[in-house]
Amino acid sequence: MSFLLEVIISLFLLLGALFALVGSLGLTRLQDFFMRLHGPTKATTLGVGGMIIGSIIYFSAGDNALSMHELLIALFLFITAPVSAHIVGKAALHRQIACEERTRNIPWQQNGDD
Amino acid sequence: MLQSVIQLTMFIIALALALNLWRLCIGPSLPDRILALDTMYINAIALLVVFGMHEQKTLYFEGALLIAVMGFVGTVALSKYLLRGDIIE
Amino acid sequence: MxxxxxxxxxxxxxxxxxxxxxxxxxxxxxxxxxxxxxxxxxxxxxxxxxxxWPQSMVMNKPWLAIRFLLLVLWDIVVANAQVAVLIMGPRQKLQPAFMRIPLELKQDFTITLLANTISLTPGTVSVDLQMNEGYLLVHGLHVTDVDATIAEIKSRYERPLKEIFECSNP
Structure with a gap:
């Protein structure tokens, strides 16, 4: 495998891993549930996407044949991640999880005004 | 070089998994824990993909795909249970 | 039957x-x-x-759909960079907000696409859909101007979707 190819694969892997780490950091660090929802749905999904691109290049170059089936995982995750975020958020809304004070337009507090 | 980058990647993902585990333990609410589990399975997929590269086998792909499918179903089932108190309506 | x-x-x-x-x-x-x-x-x-599956999906403008897909993919990458910066930055300065986006779309499939797009792009996650009142509840991680954000989502994502899937049968 050529050196340039190794550098490209390493870049994708490290970028993906960093995004996954940032998503998990957001899950740990932010204050209320709805803010935590943002980290995993975006950063982690893109992180897995980056690592999968790295894996596709690695196996395609190693076997000298295009190996695309990892792409299915990325496709599936990009379809399901918003759906699971939506339904977890819906469950949290239903239970009226405590929000940060400064959140505007909290739905269950303004039912009276409109 | 690539082998050490792969090991570094695995280390970073393991760190992310540890952070998720911390969130899973401290909660504080049930949706938080579901979200932590959800993130954990996505990170587990990433770990499996990178581990497949480490071992130079495509075998682990099937495992990763299965985790992706089952994890999604699990998240939806748990949330559905919180929403309705029942999974299959 | x-x-x-x-x-x-x-x-x-x-x-x-x-x-x-x-x-x-x-x-x-x-x-x-x-x-x-x-x-x-x-x-x-x-x-x-x-x-x-009684509703059959009709795609009116395939070229517009490809352009929309590229736009969304680009937005996903940009959104991730932005959210990463927000997460690493000082958390006391974040201004989260709920937003109600009134829907013009009618078909289930198109609304699903819109909700998924919103969840994958800059700092917003769709959390609830009220079909009978016709709005989508969206949570934003850092929103400085609520009305501007709603208008941007409507012009950037809802209008192309409406043109691609729903224009021929109003």
Missing amino acids: TSFARKKVFPHKLLSLFMLGVWLVMSNSLGFGQWLLGGFLAWAIPFFTQSF
Whole structure:
């Protein structure tokens, strides 16, 4: 495998891993549930996407044949991640999880005004 | 070089998994824990993909795909249970 | 009950094409047998389940759809960089807000696409859909101007979707 190819694969892997780490950091660090929802749905999904691109290049170059089936995982995750975020958020809304004070337009507090 | 980058990647993902585990333990609410589990399975997929590269086998792909499918179903089932108190309506 | 005579041979052409593509990618080969098996499955599954899927999806402007897909992919990358910066930055300065986005879209499939797009792009996650009141509840991680954000989502994502899928049958 050529050196340039190794550098490209390493870049994708490290970028993906960093995004996954940032998503998990957001899950740990932010204050209320709805803010935590943002980290995993975006950063982690893109992180897995980056690592999968790295894996596709690695196996395609190693076997000298295009190996695309990892792409299915990325496709599936990009379809399901918003759906699971939506339904977890819906469950949290239903239970009226405590929000940060400064959140505007909290739905269950303004039912009276409109 | 690539082998050490792969090991570094695995280390970073393991760190992310540890952070998720911390969130899973401290909660504080049930949706938080579901979200932590959800993130954990996505990170587990990433770990499996990178581990497949480490071992130079495509075998682990099937495992990763299965985790992706089952994890999604699990998240939806748990949330559905919180929403309705029942999974299959 | 749909009678057998009224069944279409290809009820969902795009879905069939998509299934064939997924099959070929999954089997990781382009051999003749895979084309045959994938083609059979891509025909048989939509055909025998068509009574569960009454709405057929019509795509009016394929080129616009490709442009929209590229726009969304680009936005996903940008959104991730932005959210990463927000997460690493000082958390006391974040201004989270709930927003109600009034919907012009009518079909279930298009609304699903819109909600998914919103969840994957800059700092917003769709959390609830009120079909009878016709709005989508969206949570934003860091929103400085609520009305401007709503207007941007409507012009950037809802209008192309409406043009692609719903314009010909108003």
